[in-house]
Amino acid sequence: MNLVSLRSFRLGSALALGLASFVFSSSALAATSSACTGGGFTVTLPNGQVLSGDRGTKLKPSQIASHGLLKVKGRYVEFDVDASTFAVYHYTLTGAANALDMTGGVRTELFTRKEPNLGTRTLDAGDLDIDLTTGSLELRRRGGNLRMKIQAKDCAQGGIFQMEPEDESGAATVITHTLATPAIYYFVNPYTGKVNFGNSAILRGKDSPQVATRISQTDTETVWSVASGGRMGGVLGEDAVEASGGATACTQDCQAQNRINGSLPVTDPAWND
Template structure:
């Protein structure tokens, strides 16, 4: 176990490292976005249909981002920003590979059907099924925002393990600006820093963000829905707080993470302002989910991120072999039926969901 970092020291770092400017969320971030893949494109006219699956990896090409898909598993490789000019550009007009891979373990099952494809302007949805398993990739071709998600489903309702690996130069860190404000309630509906909580008055919790060397404006984070990250104890530093706030940063590597995702849950990604706003954990959603699709009615606080990111808050080492032998997380079946969890269920992002009233 790496040495535990003190809350006071981390708070001081957060105060000294000035926040990088963050642009407000805007549809302008998607202007000019469009996709092409498997010989199909989507402009003003929607394409919706089935196409034959290729024998090898295929590229999903946007104007702002691109990535490769393994048709047998729907693993994602080389998710990168292209550096296209846009008011929301986070790359400094440079090609920037952030994710080397996002790989689901289907435990021997493969996807075998034709590929279902839907494209319209900046939105794409790609699905494929197999023997007892299906996968859907949804993405938006935008400079930033809630722009990607992976949704596994299994006939046996067990979870799917997904391993994220960052590309060279990308790194995960404990955001010191969030840490220096831990416990405060922030947002347009707050009457004080002590709360009470409201839809647009949310308590600040620890936040792990992703940055990239040489890209001071680049910021994003994983956005999990009905999913649980697995601990990797040799990674850290481990932070702690005396405020009773859950979801603390610990056992977290700098360049990888392992997630168990419920059948019908999702592993999403939010970038830019969306990744540094003080928001509540995602709603429990197992159908037609997308990061940022359920915004608060008021205005959420945006805390930003440090520029540069202090070395003390970067999570290390980059990789670890630990965590893979942990048994699959078992999610309550009542999640799918009622949008709640029973007493035996896991916490989601450090928050226990409301108990179900069983019929």
């Protein structure tokens, strides 16, 4: 089994990597609700208050420290969010036991950052809305003419993350994704022709752009220009290696579950018989 790596070549260059022979049945690894069993987030606010359970919370700017971090912790996923910019840091798979775990039970940081470039603007003048439901989280905040929204699911696989900027001026927002470790890298999957990230075992993921244009790509970082109302999503597991045609052109109320969900052929041998 060979993958085309971006590590030493430009996007599209051919570098064959010999990978370990991990072969699993696609039915056993389908990104179903079992990937989310027992999942659920807590959010620790900058003042130390912990939010959990099914609830909606609205916080005034005076209740949030400037550039304070929201600590999001789930059974399967953890990350930090800068309340001023909605930049996401240290997006991590915890390695918690699950039949669809791709980490081998090892805590694995995937991204050091998923960071929107807001220039000198912040969201500090706006209220922060936090909605927690079973296994899911939604964060919303507005500052001036800019709105940001993050949706996340606490699952071992599937379409589990989405960042959506909306600028009333119509301007696009640049978002940078930086992988956390050389052991996880972007590569061109020769079986689908699409850019995945993953490791030499079975961990597979994909940036999921919607009305977004890739500006640059290396083996460790992608930079995207995201249209107002577009999104940058994150997909893990089988959904990431299906031979899909990409997301629809949605620029309003786009949902994290707007994904393929096992409906197309899987051609990556690491995820098929």
